[in-house]
Amino acid sequence: MGILEVKDVGKRFGGLQALGDVNLSVKENSVHAIIGPNGAGKSTLLNCLVGKLIPDTGSVMFDGQSVLGRTPHEINQMGISRVFQTPEIFGDLTVLENMMIPCFAKRDGAFRMRAIEDMMREKDIVEKAESMLKDMNMADKHHMHAASMSRGDKRRLEIGMCLAQEPRLLLLDEPTAGMARADTNNTIDLLKQISDERDITIAIIEHDMHVVFSLAQRITVLAQGTPLVEDDPENIKGHPKVREAYLGETA
Amino acid sequence: MLGLNKKDLQLMLIVTGLTMLAPFILNPFPESSGMAQFNAGYPDLMQRFVIFGIFAIGFNLLFGLTGYLSFGHAAFLGVGSYGAIWMMKLVTLNVIPAIFMGVIVAGIFSVAVGYICLRRSGIYFSILTLAFAQMSYALAYSVLTPITGGETGLQIKSTDRPLLSNLAEGETGRANLFGMDMRQSFELNVGDWLFTFNAGYYIAAVVMLIAFYISIRIFRSPFGLMLRAIKSNQTRMSYTGLNPRPHTLAAFVISGMYAGLAGGLLVAMDTQVGPERMFWTASGEVVLMTILGGVGTLIGPVLGAGVIKYMENILSKINKDVLHEWFAFMPDGLEDFIVFLVYPFIGKGWHLTLGILFMLVVIFLPGGLVEGGQRIGKWIKNRGKAKDTGGSTEPAE
Numbered sequence: 001m002g003i004l005e006v007k008d009v010g011k012r013f014g015g016l017q018a019l020g021d022v023n024l025s026v027k028e029n030s031v032h033a034i035i036g037p038n039g040a041g042k043s044t045l046l047n048c049l050v051g052k053l054i055p056d057t058g059s060v061m062f063d064g065q066s067v068l069g070r071t072p073h074e075i076n077q078m079g080i081s082r083v084f085q086t087p088e089i090f091g092d093l094t095v096l097e098n099m100m101i102p103c104f105a106k107r108d109g110a111f112r113m114r115a116i117e118d119m120m121r122e123k124d125i126v127e128k129a130e131s132m133l134k135d136m137n138m139a140d141k142h143h144m145h146a147a148s149m150s151r152g153d154k155r156r157l158e159i160g161m162c163l164a165q166e167p168r169l170l171l172l173d174e175p176t177a178g179m180a181r182a183d184t185n186n187t188i189d190l191l192k193q194i195s196d197e198r199d200i201t202i203a204i205i206e207h208d209m210h211v212v213f214s215l216a217q218r219i220t221v222l223a224q225g226t227p228l229v230e231d232d233p234e235n236i237k238g239h240p241k242v243r244e245a246y247l248g249e250t251a
Numbered sequence: 252m253l254g255l256n257k258k259d260l261q262l263m264l265i266v267t268g269l270t271m272l273a274p275f276i277l278n279p280f281p282e283s284s285g286m287a288q289f290n291a292g293y294p295d296l297m298q299r300f301v302i303f304g305i306f307a308i309g310f311n312l313l314f315g316l317t318g319y320l321s322f323g324h325a326a327f328l329g330v331g332s333y334g335a336i337w338m339m340k341l342v343t344l345n346v347i348p349a350i351f352m353g354v355i356v357a358g359i360f361s362v363a364v365g366y367i368c369l370r371r372s373g374i375y376f377s378i379l380t381l382a383f384a385q386m387s388y389a390l391a392y393s394v395l396t397p398i399t400g401g402e403t404g405l406q407i408k409s410t411d412r413p414l415l416s417n418l419a420e421g422e423t424g425r426a427n428l429f430g431m432d433m434r435q436s437f438e439l440n441v442g443d444w445l446f447t448f449n450a451g452y453y454i455a456a457v458v459m460l461i462a463f464y465i466s467i468r469i470f471r472s473p474f475g476l477m478l479r480a481i482k483s484n485q486t487r488m489s490y491t492g493l494n495p496r497p498h499t500l501a502a503f504v505i506s507g508m509y510a511g512l513a514g515g516l517l518v519a520m521d522t523q524v525g526p527e528r529m530f531w532t533a534s535g536e537v538v539l540m541t542i543l544g545g546v547g548t549l550i551g552p553v554l555g556a557g558v559i560k561y562m563e564n565i566l567s568k569i570n571k572d573v574l575h576e577w578f579a580f581m582p583d584g585l586e587d588f589i590v591f592l593v594y595p596f597i598g599k600g601w602h603l604t605l606g607i608l609f610m611l612v613v614i615f616l617p618g619g620l621v622e623g624g625q626r627i628g629k630w631i632k633n634r635g636k637a638k639d640t641g642g643s644t645e646p647a648e
């Protein structure tokens with residue numbers, strides 16, 4: 001049994017069967033990549049895992065518990081964090097404040113009224129946020145407005161914010177899309193380091209094959225809403241079906 | 252000190268100084284001079300400054316922090332007023348229970364309204380709050396007449412016999428604080444100047460300082476951080492395991508309670524209420540105050556409230572005769588022409604002046620008067636620096 005078990009998940013948008021009978025099992029502490037051509041339903045699948053969409057059929061179990069019918073913040077509190085295709089951060093706040101928010105969420109839960117305390121005097125939170133920023137190589141950016149950072153830095157911050165919650169499953173939707181080569185390589189190193197150093201499972205959607213083959217221990221290929229193959233990276237490279245559906249297009 | 256950082260403490264001390272010395276500061280012109288009509292240091296107006304300051308501070312806690320623009324906040328002020336006056340009519344003429352009653356009633360009402368309106372955000376939220384406020388106004392005006400006194404509103408009458416009072420037969424009760432009448436004033440004559448120290452004003456001012464202090468604490472708290480997070484990115488908020496709903500509802504209720512506090516104080520100062528207090532223009536006014544002063548800043552709303560109330564009470568009193576007096580030194584034809592030009596902007600036309608000021612601020616100073624102040628401060632600093640170093644030093648931002 002994997003930490004994440006997706007069984008027969010289907011999702012329809014009007015006349016379009018975006019997902020049909022998707023089965024997926026993600027092993028604990030592994031890096032699992034989901035690849036597939038544009039419109040294959042990868043993002044839709046991810047949305048079904050985090051409560052943004054509710055699948056029409058099937059079940060999604062995380063660590064033995066169903067996530068269906070739960071709201072995004074409840075699913076997050078179960079231990080699933082998500083990095084978006086375009087970085088979602090708190091642009092109006094400083095980098096340090098951005099990092100403090102997940103720390104509060106981890107410590108205090110979905111809602112706790114602390115309206116009189118001074119947030120900068122919450123020593124444990126400030127220290128945790130600062131050390132997380134150091135891990136992300138952003139220690140010098142504490143007081144910067146998050147919105148004014150480069151895209152690579154925003155992505156880095158977003159990943160850091162997810163990690164600050166100490167999730168058990170980290171979902172990434174095309175984390176390197178639109179990034180320069182150098183930023184992409186940095187992100188690969190960062191993710192490698194994360195998966196080596198922490199007890200964390202990573203599921204990553206990615207178009208960039210360089211990223212996929214540098215990171216993944218297991219790959220699922222999705223095409224037209226159904227998983228084509230699930231296998232180890234070595235076997236995926238040469239798989240005829242995959243070449244036809246996917247690699248053929250990009251090669 | 253007081254759990255505030257150095258900058259906030261400074262601000263708190265400045266505001267405390269200004270409110271305590273307001274009777275002097277607002278009366279800079281000698282009584283017999285022509286400028287005396289610009290003096291704002293009389294009790295009624297000073298009370299309005301601080302009470303509407305409280306109203307705007309509370310409004311800013313919702314709008315400035317979460318970005319939810321309520322267009323019906325006057326309903327909470329009105330409901331608070333009704334609660335307070337009933338407390339005075341029935342139980343005691345002491346203002347403290349009345350003010351508490353105002354806060355509680357407004358709090359309960361805002362839980363109900365907030366619970367419903369916060370199901371939507373953006374313009375739909377604004378429209379829902381507006382609908383609620385207009386409904387409250389219409390109800391207070393008609394159906395609920397037995398409770399609200401309908402069109403004429405409620406006053407303390409000679410027939411009112413509050414439980415905890417020993418009024419003589421036929422005596423009309425007066426609002427007091429442990430026996431001290433709200434209207435009690437001490438007048439100080441210095442040369443040609445007259446300064447009035449009014450009991451009601453000082454009570455309202457102390458309440459405002461407390462309200463201001465609490466708002467600083469909320470701004471700097473983890474809860475305040477969460478509210479700013481909601482304004483910045485609700486998606487990230489939800490996917491960080493935080494539930495935006497109870498956060499916004501709590502902000503809405505706190506904000507409603509501030510409005511109720513203001514409503515209760517209005518009644519404590521002047522024991523009467525009418526439904527017009529809940530009319531949509533009153534809700535719009537607090538939006539203007541906050542934007543004019545600076546949304547999301549600590550002191551902005553108080554400044555905005557001050558400017559608007561000053562214009563409403565001082566500018567509106569200037570009439571044609573006064574203008575002719577001012578420009579009497581000019582040749583007749585020119586005098587008439589200038590008066591003709593200026594006249595639309597004064598008296599009943601003060602709204603026009605306010606409108607123009609508001610547009611100028613929104614277009615050129617999106618951060619409100621506070622931003623204006625900051626820019627002037629920066630400019631002065633830079634000028635000083637430029638002289639020292641002989642070169643220009645542009646700040647990064």
Ligand SMILES: Nc1ncnc2c1ncn2[C@@H]1O[C@H](COP(=O)(O)OP(=O)(O)OP(=O)(O)O)[C@@H](O)[C@H]1O
Binds near residue numbers: 016036037044
């Ligand atoms: N909310 C929606 N409403 C209607 N159709 C949708 C919705 N979301 C996705 N779709 C459709 O479902 C299909 C799968 O979309 P999805 O975004 O999951 O693809 P993807 O694999 O993530 O593609 P890409 O690589 O371009 O990100 C597409 O045809 C898309 O147009």
Ligand SMILES: [Mg+2]
Binds near residue numbers: 042043044085
């Ligand atoms: Mg996608």
